[in-house]
Amino acid sequence: xxxxKSKKATEFISHEEILSTLDYAEKNKGNRELIxxxxxxxxxxxxxxxxxxxxxxECDQPDLIEKMYKVAKEIKEKFYGNRIVMFAPLxxxxxxxxxxxxCPYHAKNKHIARKKLTQEEIRAEVIAxxxxxxxxxxxxxxxxxxxxxIEYVLESIKTIYSIKHKNGAxxxxxVNIAATTVENYRKLKEAGIGTYILFxxxxxxxxxxxxxxxxxxxxxxxxxxxxxxxxxxxxDDVGCGVLFGLNTYRYDLVGLLMHAxxxxxxxxVGPHTISVPRICPADDISTDDFENAIDDETFQKIVAVxxxxxxxxxMIISTRESKACREKVLDLGISxxxxxxxxxxxxxxxxxxxxxxxxxxxxxxxxxxxxxxxxLLELGYIPSFCTACYREGRTGDRxxxxxxxxxxxxxxxPNALMTLKEYLEDYASLDxxxxxxxxxxxxxxxxxxxxxxxxxxxxxxxxxxxxxDFRF
Ligand code: SF4
Ligand code: SF4
Numbered sequence: 001x002x003x004x005k006s007k008k009a010t011e012f013i014s015h016e017e018i019l020s021t022l023d024y025a026e027k028n029k030g031n032r033e034l035i036x037x038x039x040x041x042x043x044x045x046x047x048x049x050x051x052x053x054x055x056x057x058e059c060d061q062p063d064l065i066e067k068m069y070k071v072a073k074e075i076k077e078k079f080y081g082n083r084i085v086m087f088a089p090l091x092x093x094x095x096x097x098x099x100x101x102x103c104p105y106h107a108k109n110k111h112i113a114r115k116k117l118t119q120e121e122i123r124a125e126v127i128a129x130x131x132x133x134x135x136x137x138x139x140x141x142x143x144x145x146x147x148x149x150i151e152y153v154l155e156s157i158k159t160i161y162s163i164k165h166k167n168g169a170x171x172x173x174x175v176n177i178a179a180t181t182v183e184n185y186r187k188l189k190e191a192g193i194g195t196y197i198l199f200x201x202x203x204x205x206x207x208x209x210x211x212x213x214x215x216x217x218x219x220x221x222x223x224x225x226x227x228x229x230x231x232x233x234x235x236d237d238v239g240c241g242v243l244f245g246l247n248t249y250r251y252d253l254v255g256l257l258m259h260a261x262x263x264x265x266x267x268x269v270g271p272h273t274i275s276v277p278r279i280c281p282a283d284d285i286s287t288d289d290f291e292n293a294i295d296d297e298t299f300q301k302i303v304a305v306x307x308x309x310x311x312x313x314x315m316i317i318s319t320r321e322s323k324a325c326r327e328k329v330l331d332l333g334i335s336x337x338x339x340x341x342x343x344x345x346x347x348x349x350x351x352x353x354x355x356x357x358x359x360x361x362x363x364x365x366x367x368x369x370x371x372x373x374x375x376l377l378e379l380g381y382i383p384s385f386c387t388a389c390y391r392e393g394r395t396g397d398r399x400x401x402x403x404x405x406x407x408x409x410x411x412x413x414p415n416a417l418m419t420l421k422e423y424l425e426d427y428a429s430l431d432x433x434x435x436x437x438x439x440x441x442x443x444x445x446x447x448x449x450x451x452x453x454x455x456x457x458x459x460x461x462x463x464x465x466x467x468x469d470f471r472f
Pocket of ligand 1: 100142
């Protein structure tokens with residue numbers, strides 16, 4: 001039975017509720033009045049229920065889809081302005097004992113090079129990332145209690161935070177590791193992680209079990225209930241996501257939104273971020289094997305519907321997506337993107353020769369961070385390297401109430417400009433620097449509060465004089 005507050009995976013992600021939601025959406029997709037009413041209501045930025053979102057997703061009338069996109073853009077503009085937060089993934093180890101059929105790290109793949117970084121190698125990777133200009137990382141590792149125990153992850157986090165190369169610093173480490181115990185989540189919390197990220201892959205239990213035939217990840221309930229345990233352990237910010245294409249996107253989008261509703265109802269705060277990866281080719285993996293793989297148009301619709309349904313949740317896209325696709329969805333709701341990413345273990349220090357491939361997926365967007373920053377500036381966005389919130393203790397419900405009241409913009413805008421300024425001073429090419437300086441001057445004038453604008457202006461001068469790490 002469906003119970004949003006239940007702690008049992010099969011009750012807060014009820015299969016019957018998803019089927020009945022999809023049935024409702026199918027039956028009402030021709031009801032223009034109802035859909036128009038929903039789109040109009042979405043403008044209040046209060047979000048939509050999974051049922052309402054499913055109906056929007058099912059809508060196939062071009063003029064209504066256009067309206068939907070327009071509202072998604074409005075919401076994006078209201079909460080995130082034209083700021084885009086930058087991050088990079090850091091792969092620590094690709095040893096994995098699971099059997100996920102869509103991932104080249106699966107235990108049975110014998111022709112992938114297995115690697116695990118030593119602390120010295122992590123140091124070198126982090127220096128390379130700092131020298132690119134990154135301040136925010138998403139740490140990734142396969143599940144393998146022998147090779148990648150929690151102690152290894154904790155030690156690595158400590159190493160990452162300790163490195164200060166030139167003016168560089170990693171100020172926020174988000175962690176994407178396998179579902180674990182409350183005790184281990186407590187340890188991650190103590191290590192000072194930002195967001196705990198775990199993708200559900202698919203919410204469809206039967207398919208989930210078929211896609212994860214072996215290893216600890218095959219336990220659907222343990223995996224699906226992981227965010228509850230993480231929050232119980234005191235981790236305020238969690239990041240959800242599904243791998244679109246593993247199952248039908250309709251089912252998984254509804255599951256994803258039900259998960260967000262559950263976290264809000266049972267734990268007091270919804271997910272901090274939602275990621276939207278979709279199945280893509282990699283070693284040992286071809287998209288031809290996945291009949292549910294989605295096209296660009298559907299992908300854009302998914303992004304817009306998520307933006308409308310959960311306006312306060314950050315949305316992340318990776319370099320799996322091409323430049324053209326990223327450009328389109330930035331407009332519809334994405335608030336965070338990676339840049340200059342390497343998806344192999346040790347890939348920032350050394351490009352891998354083909355025969356030693358250890359990458360988790362093929363990167364479509366292969367541009368350097370400077371090229372991505374330059375491109376964003378050209379498109380009219382402000383690339384932001386801000387990590388202020390969690391360092392100021394603005395996490396969980398404290399963060400959400402600031403976002404919901406719209407007050408967070410008073411922090412985001414000046415922080416974006418100050419961290420961009422740091423980037424321009426320390427790492428940018430001449431062309432990027434010129435474009436960035438122009439954007440900073442234009443955007444500075446748009447900070448509404450006089451006092452904030454004054455302080456930001458003063459801090460920008462101090463950054464020019466060599467000082468670093470200002471934040472609101
Ligand atoms: Fe291992 Fe994660 Fe890949 Fe599954 S998706 S094989 S758990 S690294
Ligand atoms: Fe994110 Fe907070 Fe920085 Fe805004 S101020 S960009 S919400 S970390």
